Amino acid sequence: MTEIDSDGAGALGAEANGARPSPHRHPAPGTPDLRRVGANPDFWYPVALARSVRSGQVFATAFAGERIALYRGKSGAVYALEDRCAHRQVPLSMGVVEGETLRCCYHAWAYRGDGRICQIPYLSKGDGRPPRGVRGYPVREAYGLVFVFPGAPEKAGITTLPELPYFDSVKYKTMTFSRTVRCHYSFMHENLLDMNHQYLHRGVVGRLHPELLEYRTGVRSTEARYLFTHTGGKRNRSAALLAAEGIGGRKSSDVMTIRTDYPYQTLDLVPENAERPALCLWAAYVPEDTEQRTCHAYGLLMIEKPSIRGALHLAWPFIRRFTERVFAEDRMAVEAEQRAWEEQGEDRNHEVFPLILDVRAVLRANGVPLRAETAGRACRTGGCR
Structure with missing residues (x-):
């Protein structure tokens, strides 16, 4: 295994599975607890499935405690507004869509898609109006998802959406996931990147041995490549449908590349001698509450179509059931980790895997501090010592 340090200056030796502790990667005293680091808002985050935002209706969602009202106007465009009326603070998600505007259900104040007030029905044209309405978020619709930019608005135009080249390919079919998970988003990154937890899924996929081939860490990313070998137990047929001969199949070696x-x-899984991935997963973990102890996981699983026409369509319900079982087990584990953190008031994990120590450093360096009032609220509710 080869590991590359964050500035690319050189290579460091490590054991085959990276299991030996790496003291130079443990955070120095005084380093912020990762579970108290917030998600950086200066990126595009999915906050809803596009099909959930129906024409002429309003959909309530949130990012890190900021309540957001999404609505689709008559033109089909989606708008995102701060979910409160500037008048009496009643949620605009309870409002009524009229053309391209959103009208509050209480006193019928109307808002344009940028958040400006366009009508107060009981005031005449000469009467004064509040100088500001509510915040309007930059919004884009892509990959069957609605993305908002909760950070500095001037950065939205220079920040790109993620690129998913296989999403529109006729050679792939996409399965979409949308689930709430009661944990800090960092637990989700660690769970997927650390394939040493396959014992958790032994009842679903049998016994798999993941060998870490190499990993690389940069300023904003950590990437790992694993080789899977099936070592016993019943092999799941749906796993075989996902990856040609199956994950860790006897006739092929499956190389899985996972990247934060x-x-x-x-996550990309490439069977031996294949020209392209058998499957690709893209995921985002969007914090919902102010303390960021709950996140919404959005996932797009792009699966290569087999040569037999219609075979993937017939197998789709079985693949869905398989992936849901795996996700349910992962959710059980990360939610247990979150509960332990809340009970102990700090991160007492004895992490020994250098790869995970690296991704923690990446998440910590790119995140933002939670607001002071948030930390104080966590202490008052027993979340710190």
Whole structure:
């Protein structure tokens, strides 16, 4: 295994599975607890499935405690507004869509898609109006998802959406996931990147041995390559459908590349001698509450179509069931980790895997501090010592 340090200055030797502790990677005293580091808002985050934002209706969502009202106007365009009326603070997600505007359900104040007030029905044209309405978020619709930019608005135009080249390919079919998980988003990054937890899934995929081939860490990313070998137990047929001969199949060696590219995460699985991935996963973990102890996981699983026409369509329900079982086990584990953190008031993990120590450093360096009032609230509710 080869590891590359964050500035690319050189290579460091390590054991085959990176299991030996790496003292130089442990955070120095005084380093912020990662579970108290917030997601950086200066990126595009998915906050809803596009099909959930129906024409003429309003959809309530959130990013890190900021409540957001999404609505689709008559033109089909999606708008994102701060979910409160500037008048009496009633949620605009309870409002009514009229053309391209959103009208509050209480006193019928109307808002344009940029958040400006365009009508107060009981005031005449000569009467004064509040100088400001509510915040309007930059919004884009792509890959069947609605993305908002919760950070500095001037950065939205120079920040790109993630690129998913296989999403529109006729050679792939996409399965979409949308699930709430009661944990800090960092637990999700660590869970997917650390394939040494396959014992958790022994009842679903049998016994798999992941060998870490190499990993690389940069300023905003950590990437790992694993080789999987099936070592016993019943092999799941749905796993075989996902990856040609199956994950760790006897006739092929499956190389899995997992990458945290802040703030997103990807996974590619390439069977031996294949020209392209058998499957690609893109995921984003969007914090919902102010303390960021709950996140919403959005995932796009792009699966290569087999040569037999219609075979993937027939197998789709079985693949869905398989992936849901794996995700349910992962969710059980990360939510247990979050509960332990809340009970102990700090991160007491004895992490020994250098790869995970690296991704923690990436998440910490690219995140933002939680607001002081948030930390104080966590202490008052027993979340710190």
